[in-house]
Amino acid sequence: xxxxxxxxxxxxxxxxxxxxxxxxxxxxxxxxxxxxxxxxxxxxxxxxxxxxxxxxxxxxxxxxxxxxxxxxxxxxxxxxxxxxxxxxxxxxxxxxxxxxxxxxxxxxxxxxxxxxxxxxxxxxxxxxxxxxxxxxxxxxxxxxxxxxxxxxxxxxxxxxxxxxxxxxxxxxxxxxxxxxxxxxxxxxxxxxxxxxxxxxxxxxxxxxxxxxxx
Amino acid sequence: xxxxxxxxxxxxxxxxxxxxxxxxxxxxxxxxxxxxxxxxxxxxxxxxxxxxxxxxxxxxxxxxxxxxxxxxxxxxxxxxxxxxxxxxxxxxxxxxxxxxxxxxxxxxxxxxxxxxxxxxxxxxxxxxxxxxxxxxxxxxxxxxxxxxxxxxxxxxxxxxxxxxxxxxxxxxxxxxxxxxxxxxxxxxxxxxxxxxxxxxxxxxxxxxxxxxxxxxxxxxxxxxxxxxxxxxxxxxxxxxxxxxxxxxxxxxxxxxxxxxxxxxxxxxxxxxxxxxxxxxxxxxxxxxxxxxxxxxxxxxxxxxxxxxxxxxxxxxxxxxxxxxxxxxxxxxxxxxxxxxxxxxxxxxxxxxxxxxxxxxxxxxxxxxxxxxxxxxxxxxxxxxxxxxxxxxxxxxxxxxxxxxxxxxxxxxxxxxxxxxxxxxxxxxxxxxxxxxxxxxxxxxxxxxxxxxxxxxxxxxxxxxxxxxxxxxxxxxxxxxxxxxxxxxxxxxxxxxxxxxxxxxxxxxxxxxxxxxxxxxxxxxxxxxxxxxxxxxxxxxxx
Numbered sequence: 201x202x203x204x205x206x207x208x209x210x211x212x213x214x215x216x217x218x219x220x221x222x223x224x225x226x227x228x229x230x231x232x233x234x235x236x237x238x239x240x241x242x243x244x245x246x247x248x249x250x251x252x253x254x255x256x257x258x259x260x261x262x263x264x265x266x267x268x269x270x271x272x273x274x275x276x277x278x279x280x281x282x283x284x285x286x287x288x289x290x291x292x293x294x295x296x297x298x299x300x301x302x303x304x305x306x307x308x309x310x311x312x313x314x315x316x317x318x319x320x321x322x323x324x325x326x327x328x329x330x331x332x333x334x335x336x337x338x339x340x341x342x343x344x345x346x347x348x349x350x351x352x353x354x355x356x357x358x359x360x361x362x363x364x365x366x367x368x369x370x371x372x373x374x375x376x377x378x379x380x381x382x383x384x385x386x387x388x389x390x391x392x393x394x395x396x397x398x399x400x401x402x403x404x405x406x407x408x409x410x411x412x413x414x
Numbered sequence: 415x416x417x418x419x420x421x422x423x424x425x426x427x428x429x430x431x432x433x434x435x436x437x438x439x440x441x442x443x444x445x446x447x448x449x450x451x452x453x454x455x456x457x458x459x460x461x462x463x464x465x466x467x468x469x470x471x472x473x474x475x476x477x478x479x480x481x482x483x484x485x486x487x488x489x490x491x492x493x494x495x496x497x498x499x500x501x502x503x504x505x506x507x508x509x510x511x512x513x514x515x516x517x518x519x520x521x522x523x524x525x526x527x528x529x530x531x532x533x534x535x536x537x538x539x540x541x542x543x544x545x546x547x548x549x550x551x552x553x554x555x556x557x558x559x560x561x562x563x564x565x566x567x568x569x570x571x572x573x574x575x576x577x578x579x580x581x582x583x584x585x586x587x588x589x590x591x592x593x594x595x596x597x598x599x600x601x602x603x604x605x606x607x608x609x610x611x612x613x614x615x616x617x618x619x620x621x622x623x624x625x626x627x628x629x630x631x632x633x634x635x636x637x638x639x640x641x642x643x644x645x646x647x648x649x650x651x652x653x654x655x656x657x658x659x660x661x662x663x664x665x666x667x668x669x670x671x672x673x674x675x676x677x678x679x680x681x682x683x684x685x686x687x688x689x690x691x692x693x694x695x696x697x698x699x700x701x702x703x704x705x706x707x708x709x710x711x712x713x714x715x716x717x718x719x720x721x722x723x724x725x726x727x728x729x730x731x732x733x734x735x736x737x738x739x740x741x742x743x744x745x746x747x748x749x750x751x752x753x754x755x756x757x758x759x760x761x762x763x764x765x766x767x768x769x770x771x772x773x774x775x776x777x778x779x780x781x782x783x784x785x786x787x788x789x790x791x792x793x794x795x796x797x798x799x800x801x802x803x804x805x806x807x808x809x810x811x812x813x814x815x816x817x818x819x820x821x822x823x824x825x826x827x828x829x830x831x832x833x834x835x836x837x838x839x840x841x842x843x844x845x846x847x848x849x850x851x852x853x854x855x856x857x858x859x860x861x862x863x864x865x866x867x868x869x870x871x872x873x874x875x876x877x878x879x880x881x882x883x884x885x886x887x888x889x890x891x892x893x894x895x896x897x898x899x900x901x902x903x904x905x906x907x908x909x910x911x912x913x914x915x916x917x918x919x920x921x922x923x924x925x926x927x928x929x930x931x932x933x934x935x936x937x938x939x940x941x942x943x944x945x946x947x948x949x950x951x952x953x954x955x956x
Contacts (some may be wrong), residue, residue, distance in 0.1 A: 240668045247778060249933045254507065259933050268526060269430045272819050274470045276434045278463065299885040306469050309646070310592060311481055314450055315465045315472075 274305035415443060415493055418862035423496045425869045434459060438467040442477065442491035449486045474528035475650065481593065498653055500865065500939045505656050509570065514748040515543065516553075516561040521570070521651055529574045529648040532605065536562060556896060565603050568689065569655045572601045574648040574897060605647055658689075665750070669729070669736055676717065677725050681736060683710050684750050701740045701747035777825075783808055784816045788825065788848065796829060796845040817846060825853050851952060865938050872931045879924050886921055889913055903925060 249255065269275060283290070302317050420443055420886045428436035441456045442448065448456070454464050468489060471477035476496050479489050502525050506663040510518035524530055530538075543553040565571045575594035662685045670678035687710050688699035708722050717725075726748055729737035741747040775787040787806050791797060797805070803813045822825045831843040876883070889912050894907060913921075 244779070244781070249930065249937060255936070256935055257510075258503040258936050259505050259507055262936065263928075265502055265506075265522075265526070266429065272526060274431055274473065274527075276432045276463070276466050276470060278434060279460075302466055302469065306473055307646070307648070310594065310648075311469060311472060312481075312592075314487060315469055317462055317465050317469075355634060393914050 416859055419493060419497065420444065422862050422866040422869075423493055423874075425866055426496055426499045427476075429869065429873075431467075435467040435470055438464055439471060439476070439491055439496070443493055443496075447480070447488040447490035449482075449488050453489065460567060495653075497862075497942075500511050500935065501943065503936060504660070504939070505651065505653070505940075508656060508659060512570075513561050513564060516558045520558070520562055520565060521545065524571060524649060524651045527933065529650040529752065531645070531648055532559070535649065536721050561665075566602050566604045566649075569602055569652055571649050572652040573603070574650050576646060576648075590817060602922055618627070657943070660943060662686075662689075664944070665736065672732070673728070676715065677729055679712065679715055680722065681729065681750060683707055683712065684737070684748065686710070688750070699750045701749050703747045707748070715880060717731060720874050763859070779820060780816065783812065784820060786812065787816055788820070791826060791846060791848045792850070794845045798843065798845055802846060810828060821846075824856055827852075851949070854945055854949055858942065860947065861938050861942045861945065865935055865942070868931050868935050875927055875931075879920065882920060882924075883916075886913060894915060 308316055420440075423443055424436055424440050427439045431439075437457045437459060438453060441453055445456065450461075450464065450468070453468075454461050457464060468477065472479065472489075475492070477491050479487050482488055505525065506518055506522050509521035513520075513593055514538060514938075519542055520535060523535050523538050523542075536555055539558050540553045540555050543558070544551070547553065562571075563733070571594045571597055575596040576592060577592045625947065663683070665685065666682045669681045684702055684707055687702055687706065691700050704719075704726055705724055707726070708719055711717070711722070726737065726739075730739040730748060733914050737748050737750055739747070740749050777788055783806070787802060787808070790802065790806050794801075794805070799814070799817070802808075802817065803810050806813060808816075817826065821828065826846050826848050829838070829845045829847050831845060832838075833843070834842040889909060893906060896909065
């Protein structure tokens with residue numbers, strides 16, 4: 201009894217199709233054997249977008265907002281990937297985004313403590329903290345701060361962080377790597393932007409390095 | 415959280431906050447509230463990156479945290495708040511229409527930064543306004559802070575919950591996360607600050623400010639309290655209030671289209687009077703006596719008291735029930751029904767007001783006749799196939815076709831009413847009906863999907879033409895610098911020639927397309943607002 205009625209006659213359904221309006225002998229659309237097309241044809245044109253001053257202004261606002269948000273510190277960019285070999289020029293490169301630095305100052309009182317980021321030094325390859333230099337360096341920092349008028353962002357944040365570390369209990373396990381970059385950067389007489397590490401010169405960096413150099 | 419919503423949230427986070435924040439947000443949205451270490455494991459990012467992302471998200475109120483009884487802190491993403499990012503241009507534009515440029519910039523700064531203290535916000539806005547003014551003129555802080563106070567008084571901005579003040583004993587360890595709270599009455603209280611100062615031009619001001627802040631913090635270490643006067647008091651934009659305003663606007667325009675300009679003005683006055691006294695979920699405003707309404711009418715409308723009364727009576731009698739009469743004291747008290755859906759079910763509910771305006775517009779895609787059938791079904795609730803043909807005055811074949819199309823899209827559904835207990839098909843009524851809530855939800859889902867598609871398409875277009883865009887940006891930079899140093903027209907022309915004709919055309923097309931897509935996104939967002947408000951208000955109704 202179960203098999204009876206199946207397949208007999210076209211379009212047998214459980215309810216009386218006449219009630220829904222499909223009369224006898226009406227041609228039903230063929231069964232769809234594939235998923236609906238990705239871009240079905242538009243039967244009628246879409247209504248035009250509302251123009252006018254309001255629409256234009258909001259459009260401009262939207263694009264402006266997008267552009268502005270990219271420039272804010274809230275747009276988190278991944279840190280620069282570590283290079284394979286530590287190069288001499290690294291300490292003279294202008295600051296690239298650092299993973300462990302936070303570019304803006306949230307009110308840490310409003311945030312859970314675990315989210316506080318300890319800013320690490322950008323000394324690639326230097327791992328051992330130099331505790332001996334800590335006290336000396338801190339004194340130097342006070343004087344340096346007073347002398348320098350234009351401070352880079354990382355330096356500001358890190359110096360702040362170090363002062364906060366002074367206040368907090370000493371029970372923190374996180375290592376405090378020394379911030380020598382400031383000292384080093386001041387010791388040179390050279391303008392940093394002029395530094396050319398010479399990497400782009402020479403056969404290694406060219407694409408056609410295998411051609412003979414005359 | 416539907417798939418469409420998740421996808422849209424992902425795209426929004428990625429576009430505005432970058433990949434890392436998107437990954438963290440994604441993980442939180444898909445798997446629910448979790449503590450930090452699980453997040454780090456889930457996303458595969460570095461712990462510092464995850465912490466930074468969480469700080470950003472919490473700053474913008476997109477994620478909230480909660481201290482669990484075990485001591486760990488769990489983070490939860492707020493998907494509905496993430497979707498609001500689409501609406502930022504509308505909020506800013508509304509602030510501009512209501513409070514002018516300072517208001518617009520204040521709301522923009524607050525939206526861009528999540529929350530800000532008042533002094534900071536006022537300073538930033540003054541600086542920005544000074545930039546746009548002519549040389550030599552500066553914007554005074556008092557005007558900006560005046561606008562700030564007005565925004566707070568009308569509840570468009572509100573205070574963020576604050577860190578508890580209670581001093582803890584030295585022995586008890588501080589909790590892992592502060593529990594922020596704020597009393598209702600404090601939410602709009604502006605602290606008594608005397609902000610004096612003028613806006614500064616850009617070049618040195620930011621650095622100086624930073625330097626000043628640093629100096630302040632160092633002095634803090636030293637023991638003297640040089641903290642800014644409103645330390646700890648942060649302000650954020652009150653999105654609910656803006657939504658209330660949009661809803662009022664929609665109401666007024668509905669009244670205007672149904673009746674005339676004057677009646678819409680009356681309704682607008684009533685709504686304005688009850689702006690701050692109406693709770694956000696209330697079905698109607700507080701009763702207002704017609705004397706009060708008469709007094710508060712805007713100056714330009716000199717209609718007499720009797721005329722006003724006539725208008726109010728007309729509005730109250732209207733079947734759509736925008737205005738209801740709630741008493742007779744003071745010349746008759748009236749309330750505005752601001753519920754999106756119908757009214758109290760004791761009276762015969764008339765068709766709720768957004769439907770006649772909204773959904774047939776969406777049926778534009780099917781054609782005006784489908785819209786006619788749909789409206790008919792909304793009005794009559796249940797109709798048989800034959801009755802649909804008769805009432806809509808559409809030939810049977812076409813009516814059938816349209817009904818089936820709508821049925822396949824789930825906009826209408828079939829209701830079986832059996833005559834006999836065995837549900838025999840020949841003896842059962844099949845009625846077409848519209849399930850309003852289901853249709854609304856389905857349309858909302860479609861809207862989310864369309865916005866996500868639009869965003870993806872826009873990003874695709876930008877990616878395809880990235881090289882060309884970069885080139886044009888470089889050329890513009892060169893042109894600007896050359897003009898600044900005073901170059902001749904021939905040189906400028908030469909630089910301009912660097913972009914060839916076809917490339918220029920390509921850029922034009924790209925710009926046109928991107929503008930169109932952006933405008934469409936704004937448009938879909940308006941629809942999303944209406945649908946979301948409707949669904950929210952109908953589900954709240956007891």
